[in-house]
Every structure is written in structure tokens, then in C-alpha cells.
Amino acid sequence: MSDEADSLRALTTDIRDFAREREWEQFHDPKSLILALTGEVGELAELFQWVPADDAVAQFRDPARKQRAGEEISDVLIYLLRLADVLGIDVAAAARAKLADSRRRFAAHEVSGVAPTKE
Amino acid sequence: MSDEADSLRALTTDIRDFAREREWEQFHDPKSLILALTGEVGELAELFQWVPADDAVAQFRDPARKQRAGEEISDVLIYLLRLADVLGIDVAAAARAKLADSRRRFAAHEVSGVAPTKE
Amino acid sequence: MSDEADSLRALTTDIRDFAREREWEQFHDPKSLILALTGEVGELAELFQWVPADDAVAQFRDPARKQRAGEEISDVLIYLLRLADVLGIDVAAAARAKLADSRRRFAAHEVSGVAPTKE
Amino acid sequence: MSDEADSLRALTTDIRDFAREREWEQFHDPKSLILALTGEVGELAELFQWVPADDAVAQFRDPARKQRAGEEISDVLIYLLRLADVLGIDVAAAARAKLADSRRRFAAHEVSGVAPTKE
Numbered sequence: 001m002s003d004e005a006d007s008l009r010a011l012t013t014d015i016r017d018f019a020r021e022r023e024w025e026q027f028h029d030p031k032s033l034i035l036a037l038t039g040e041v042g043e044l045a046e047l048f049q050w051v052p053a054d055d056a057v058a059q060f061r062d063p064a065r066k067q068r069a070g071e072e073i074s075d076v077l078i079y080l081l082r083l084a085d086v087l088g089i090d091v092a093a094a095a096r097a098k099l100a101d102s103r104r105r106f107a108a109h110e111v112s113g114v115a116p117t118k119e
Numbered sequence: 120m121s122d123e124a125d126s127l128r129a130l131t132t133d134i135r136d137f138a139r140e141r142e143w144e145q146f147h148d149p150k151s152l153i154l155a156l157t158g159e160v161g162e163l164a165e166l167f168q169w170v171p172a173d174d175a176v177a178q179f180r181d182p183a184r185k186q187r188a189g190e191e192i193s194d195v196l197i198y199l200l201r202l203a204d205v206l207g208i209d210v211a212a213a214a215r216a217k218l219a220d221s222r223r224r225f226a227a228h229e230v231s232g233v234a235p236t237k238e
Numbered sequence: 239m240s241d242e243a244d245s246l247r248a249l250t251t252d253i254r255d256f257a258r259e260r261e262w263e264q265f266h267d268p269k270s271l272i273l274a275l276t277g278e279v280g281e282l283a284e285l286f287q288w289v290p291a292d293d294a295v296a297q298f299r300d301p302a303r304k305q306r307a308g309e310e311i312s313d314v315l316i317y318l319l320r321l322a323d324v325l326g327i328d329v330a331a332a333a334r335a336k337l338a339d340s341r342r343r344f345a346a347h348e349v350s351g352v353a354p355t356k357e
Numbered sequence: 358m359s360d361e362a363d364s365l366r367a368l369t370t371d372i373r374d375f376a377r378e379r380e381w382e383q384f385h386d387p388k389s390l391i392l393a394l395t396g397e398v399g400e401l402a403e404l405f406q407w408v409p410a411d412d413a414v415a416q417f418r419d420p421a422r423k424q425r426a427g428e429e430i431s432d433v434l435i436y437l438l439r440l441a442d443v444l445g446i447d448v449a450a451a452a453r454a455k456l457a458d459s460r461r462r463f464a465a466h467e468v469s470g471v472a473p474t475k476e
Contacts, residue, residue, distance in 0.1 A: 006211045007125050014218060022225060023232040027288045030175040031167050031388055034160075035287040037195075038395050041153075041160050042280010048150050049273040050265045050472035053410035056149040060206050070213035073203050076156075077214050080199070084192050087179050092125045094189035095196050099133060106141060113142040115407035146407045150269055154406040157276050161399015168392040169353035169384045172291035234288035244449045245363050252456060260463060261470040268413040269405050272398075275433075279391075279398050286388050294387040298444050308451035311441050314394075315452050318437070322430050325417050330363045332427035333434050337371060344379060351380040 008092040012081045019082065033083040040075035047072060127211045131200045138201065152202040159194035166191060246330045250319045257320065271321040278313040285310060365449040369438045376439065390440040397432040404429060 004010050019025050047069055051059055060066050084091040106116065123129050138144050166188055170178055179185050203210040225235065242248050257263050285307055289297055298304050322329040344354065361367050376382050404426055408416055417423050441448040463473065 003126070005215055006128050008127060008130075009125050011127075011211070011214060018218060018221065021227040022230050024230075024234065026232070027234045029172050030179065031170070031172045031291065031392060032287050034164050034167055034395075035283040035388060035391060038160060038164065038391075039280045039284035039287060041157060042277045042283065045153050045157065045273040045280065046277035048153055049270050049277060050474070051150070053148050053150045053269065057205060060149065066206065066208065069206055070203075070208045070210070071217055073199060073206075073208060073210060074214040074217035076199055077196075077210060078217065080192060080195055084189075086176060087185065087188055087192075089185065089189045089192060091189070091192055091196060092130070095130060095193040096124055098190055098193035098197065099130075099137060102137065108140040111141050111143075113145070115143065115146045117407070150273060150410065151406050153276075154269060154272060154402040157272075158399045158403035158406060161396045161402070164392040164399065165396035168389050168396060169355070172388065236288070241360055241364070243453055244365050245360070246365060246368075247363050249365075249449070249452060256456060256459065259465040260468050262468075262472065264470070265472045267410050268417065269408070269410045272402050272405055276398060276402065279395060283391050283395065286391055289388070291386050291388045295443060298387065304444065304446065307444055308441075308446045308448070309455055311437060311444075311446060311448055312452040312455035314437055315434075315448060316455065318430060318433055322427075324414060325423065325426055325430075327423065327427045327430060329427070329430055329434060330368070333368060333431040334362055336428055336431035336435065337375060340375065346378040349379050349381075351383070353381065353384045 008081065011077075012085050012091070015078055015082050016085055028082060028086055030083060030086060033079055033086065037076060037079040037083065040072060040079060044069070044072040044076060127200065130196075131204050131210070134197055134201050135204055147201060147205055149202060149205060152198055152205065156195060156198040156202065159191060159198060163188070163191040163195060246319065249315075250323050250329070253316055253320050254323055266320060266324055268321060268324060271317055271324065275314060275317040275321065278310060278317060282307070282310040282314060365438070368434075369442050369448070372435055372439050373442055385439060385443055387440060387443060390436055390443065394433060394436040394440065397429060397436060401426070401429040401433060 019028060047065070048056055060069055081091060084094075138147060166184070167175055179188055200210060203213075257266060285303070286294055298307055319329060322332075376385060404422070405413055417426055438448060441451075
């Protein structure tokens, strides 16, 4: 794959062009995009809901199921990048900053093998 | 930003390393990751839920709120890339293919200004 | 409608019987049920995603759309009651307690007309 | 518990009164309510995300965790009933109809022990 194809910024631009060419920008306010994102996360969840947890990776090695999972993950990604774009957020920079922050908050030697609990 | 920082593949590798260093790979089966993704989508939704739809972009120009939105979008992205990685899915290639497919299914001159309805 | 038909406890029992008759109880661990719930919330979100916020109530007065919304809301409710049942939670009592707690935390004269913000 | 406390219709009325007393009805358009619902489903998902699937029921017998799960399930239920109310949907009748429809579509002797797959 070319560097271009792997770039978050290039993908964001392509999604923006896709919306613009169809005059769909009018529908892309943040709340509507989050609902669309929720819809795609729901479709992703449905693919895995009844699969045994410890067999999910194995079952999704099947090419047809892997293809379907890839499509749903892509749909989530596309709406997520569209949302960031509409809000003027540089998602690559934001994700880098978030990961750096998580590295500080969860020191490897302190949390090793322990899942952080949400209360 | 360097090309590296904007790369989906490089970000995926960094997230994998982050999990590996903390021995958190054991928790990262697909179903658990989709639940974590759902949690982050929920936090994103909460930021916008009571904001008037047509004022959301303007209200999130405020630096503190934009920062918060960027963090939640990042959390969604991080779990999404982690999920794709665990499933062995090249998310950049999958998103490119999905976008190409949408270009075929929704010809610009046919759907211009009309939101596709889900039934 | 009879009192029975309107009862959360009776509905919960019917859903349990439905699962038992099909030997689907084996699939109904909490994580799987939350993924199924997420799937149904996604279908609900998709119905409304591109509808203008201030026109949604009016558009869903249309009988066919109201019917569809009722079906998706029902699917969410069914998985939610099934989850509570699996966890041994009396959802009617829990919801009553939550509402009483909200009445204490959000005194009407203090929060009147102000949406509580999530930070 | 009294019949009243267990009634979907009585609970719906109480939630409506709660919103009315705080003049929060103005915020309760369907899209905003679905975002709020998504937020609460996210909080529910976070409680379970890293728990082993086959140990979730046992871990949530702990009174404090059961209490937390009951609160999040209640929050989902409250927004769901509020949404149905705003749309004029009788959720008890809708859920009864949906369950009857599922009984027809999934005959017990045909689907016994087989999880319905979503494609």
C-alpha cells in the first residue's frame, strides 16, 4: 500500500470529498454523525454477539466473516473521521496525545497484567 | 506532523506495543474490545447529547470542549484499531475498499442532497 | 391492556421462557447480551440519524415509521430485561430507586430548564 | 412491590413528571434521547468489558457490583421509556407484539440450541 493510502489525513480528505460530491454535508452535524457511528458499532457488535469469547479470533479467520468484520470496522472508522473533520480535530495528533497520556497514567510496571477497572 | 504520526499502520503498532508492555493482550479478545469501544462511543455521545443540533459545531469550537471531544474520538479510534489488529484486518485497505464500494452504490448524480434511508 | 401485560416482572418471565424453550440460555451471558443490546440501540439510532432533530417527532407520527421505532425500542427493552434477569436484578425496584436518587440530586428549583452537563 | 411499582405505564408517567418538573422536556427530542441512551449503554458496557465472559454472572453477585449494574440498567431503561413516551409508543404493547412475532419466526423445535446469526 502507498503511504497515501495509509494516511489518516488523506482518508479524512477522501471522506470529505465523498460527502461533498453527494451534497451530504448538510446531514453531517455532530449529533447525526454520532448516531450513524452508533449504528455501525451496533452492526459490528451483532457480528460477534453470540460467538464464544475465546473462539472469536479463530471464527473470524474465515475469509467471509473477516471481510464482514473489516467492512463494519471501516464504517465505524469512516464516520469517526468524518466527525473529527466536522469538528476541526486532527485525529492523528489527538490519538498520539491520548496514547502518550495513557503511557503516563498506566506505568507498565505498575499495571502489568491487571485490567484497569471502571467504577 | 511527520508522515509516521499520521499513519494508521504506525498507530496500530504503537497501540499493540502499549498493550503488550502492560500484559493487557490477554484482555483484548474481540468481544471485550467491542464493549470497550461501546463505552467510549457512549462517552462521546454524552458530550453532545443535550447540545442543540445546529449549535454543536459552534459550541465545540471552545478549546476545552474541543479537547474533550478529541480525547473521546481518540479513545474510540484506539479501541477500533486494536480490534482490527487482533482480527488481522488491514483497516486502511478495508476503509479504502469500503469507500470505493460506497462510490459505486451511491452515484453522486443520483443521490445528490438526499440522505440514504435505513429501513 | 391487562395489568399483567404492563408488568415488568411478567414481561421478564415471558422473555426468560422464550429463551428457555429455544435452549438459548447458553448464549445469554452478560457480555453477549450487552453486545446484542448495543446492536439493537444501533438499529434504533439508524432510524433517526439523518432526520432533522426538530422534525423527528413529527416524522415518526407516520404509522409505518412509528411501528418500526416501536419494534427497535422493544428489542432494546427485551435484551435489557433479559440482562437484568440473568444478573438477578429486580429492574422495577432498581429504576424506582434510581429515579428517587435523581430527584434528590437534581432539585427541581435548582436545575429548572438547565440540562445537566457531562464533563 | 405493589402492582403500581412494577408497571411500565406508571414508570413512564413518573419519568415524564420528573422531566416536566425540571423543565427538561425541551431537551428530550428523540435524537438527543438516543444519544443519552447510548451514553448509558456505554457505562453498562464499561462495567463488564474486562470481566471473563464465563465469570461475569459470578463476579456480579458481589452486592456493590450488582448495585452498580442495576443503576446502569435503570438509566438505560429510563431513557428508553422516555423515548417511547415522546414518540407516543406504548412500549408494553410493542414489546408484547415483538415477542409474539419472534415466537412465530423462531419456532422452538427448529432453532433449539442454535444462535440466530446476523449476516
